[in-house]
Amino acid sequence: MFTGIVEELGEITAVETLDDACRFRLRGPAVTEGARHGDSIAVNGVCLTVVDHEGDEFTADVMAETLNRSSLGALAVGSRVNLERPTAVGARLGGHIVQGHVDGTGEILERKPSEHWEIVRISLPADLARYVVEKGSITVDGISLTVVDAGPDFFTVSLIPTTLALTTLGIKQPGDPVNLEVDIIAKYVERLLGAPGGTR
Structure with missing residues (x-):
């Protein structure tokens, strides 16, 4: 769960187009701090899973359903994106309840x-x-x-x-x-x- 309080403005550093999906590499020093494989990070409001993490960059796969329902398919190398890590239990809910599931x-x-x-x-x-x-x-x-x-x-x-x-x-x-x-x-x-x- 997220709160809609953006932690940082990140950047797309690489895009790999697959048959029915897309793989993004994103730069975000704040959200990658302590990141692990399987963690969730919201990218422009879409909850994505960290596949790989190195330095201040992480990789995430985006399936066709997500590309069709969101604007992530329009992103390219150099695009700026809003990044947020999930809220911690007991933390302040600064915005409102956000699932990261784009409607x-x-x-x-x-x-x-x-x-x-x-x-x-x-x-x-x-x-x-x-x-x-x-x-x-x-x-x-x-x-x-x-x-x-x-x-x-x-x-x-x-x-x-x-x-x-x-x-x-x-x-x-x-x-x-x-x-x-x-x-x-x-x-x-x-x-x-x-x-x-x-x-x-």
């Missing part, structure tokens, strides 16, 4: 800068709109954010200088894809309320 992708539609923050409008797939509410939580590229406005096919978030400086949302532009994970609690509530006995 879909959106697209940066518009950026409106102001003196101290920036409003970003992001497209929202129709099947995810019911889980996104004003002042609720959403994960964008692995970043725990609060929804400012929620429409039928979009939502907006307000980004503080720290988020702009330390995550990919500081450099992404209109047209760029982002990974979205909606609040897991909303999905559980929907299932429990929509089906007597908890089944459909």
